[in-house]
Amino acid sequence: MKLTSKGRYAVMALADLANFNSVNPVSLRDISLRQGISLDFLEQIFSKLKRHNIVKSIRGTNGGYILNKDPVQIKLANILNAVDEEVKTVQCKKDSKKGCNNKTSKCITHNLWDELEMHINYFFEQKNLKDLITNTSEGRN
Amino acid sequence: MKLTSKGRYAVMALADLANFNSVNPVSLRDISLRQGISLDFLEQIFSKLKRHNIVKSIRGTNGGYILNKDPVQIKLANILNAVDEEVKTVQCKKDSKKGCNNKTSKCITHNLWDELEMHINYFFEQKNLKDLITNTSEGRN
DNA sequence: TGAATACTTGACTAAATTACTCAGGTATAT
DNA sequence: ATATACCTGAGTAATTTAGTCAAGTATTCA
Numbered sequence A, B: 001m002k003l004t005s006k007g008r009y010a011v012m013a014l015a016d017l018a019n020f021n022s023v024n025p026v027s028l029r030d031i032s033l034r035q036g037i038s039l040d041f042l043e044q045i046f047s048k049l050k051r052h053n054i055v056k057s058i059r060g061t062n063g064g065y066i067l068n069k070d071p072v073q074i075k076l077a078n079i080l081n082a083v084d085e086e087v088k089t090v091q092c093k094k095d096s097k098k099g100c101n102n103k104t105s106k107c108i109t110h111n112l113w114d115e116l117e118m119h120i121n122y123f124f125e126q127k128n129l130k131d132l133i134t135n136t137s138e139g140r141n
Numbered sequence C: 001t002g003a004a005t006a007c008t009t010g011a012c013t014a015a016a017t018t019a020c021t022c023a024g025g026t027a028t029a030t
Numbered sequence D: 001a002t003a004t005a006c007c008t009g010a011g012t013a014a015t016t017t018a019g020t021c022a023a024g025t026a027t028t029c030a
Helices: A005-019 A028-035 A039-051 A076-082 A110-126 A129-133 B005-019 B028-035 B039-051 B076-082 B110-126 B129-133
Strands: A055-058 A064-067 B055-058 B064-067
Touching: A005 A028, A005 A039, A005 A064, A005 A076, A005 A129, A028 A039, A028 A064, A039 A055, A039 A064, A039 A076, A076 A110, A110 B110, B005 B028, B005 B039, B005 B064, B005 B076, B005 B129, B028 B039, B028 B064, B039 B055, B039 B064, B039 B076, B076 B110
Parallel strands: none
Antiparallel strands: A055 A064, B055 B064
């Protein structure tokens, strides 16, 4: 059970962006250098973030990205969803061949994994970008 | 962010075992047939479960496995830990080359991922095998 | 206008992980 | 004896991840 780099990087990059949130856009190059993330990979990630209206892009010299909303309004769930980082615990979803769909009986642990998914998603729904940059780490379950 | 089959199968198999918990041991062959999990794979999994004292084995004809403790005392955390299904959200742990260890500054999102890990582990600590077989699904966060 | 900067897009690939299979073996009951 | 079922380690195909590479387009500034 682990988080992928794409999801982690997306959150790291946006936290960085929120930190340096000024009038000027922040270039991916800067984020790349500060966070140690490959520029090419960042471009992939931000293309998705843009498509989901989480960031806005400004082209040309001195261009870069800026947040499209107030950090408080950007939930981790939004970010992770944008980069296709889904929480998946079961195989037996609608379109899947595996799992309890192709059997007559529902698998024993089905409800359990659903609960787990909800439990994790709850966490991502609670946290927003603002929580990250004011890092007093007062997060509670 | 997803659970591996090994972890899922381990829990499914043990739930099955708990369900058919009688005087007689349950063979992997039976579990394999009922749950649709490859026998060879089950053997790998149960070898680990045995090493962690979650099940006991009985060899020979009519042999099989039985639970080593009361289902209430077997937490999901124990099971997943036994099959090496760890919850990993950050790269920057002690022995890792990647992440914020090899940098001077601590990465911005470090605390966040730690919180997430705790959040998920909390779930696995709360649930036990008994919860699964009395499937009234009354789990709350 | 032209050069530099920085976003944009899609295809491709190496490495790692996962989810097994395979091929032997050993212990026990009947 | 023989069948059952546990036991163990090595190997491997498929999938996923984590990027790289290449070729653009838009904008600013000198």
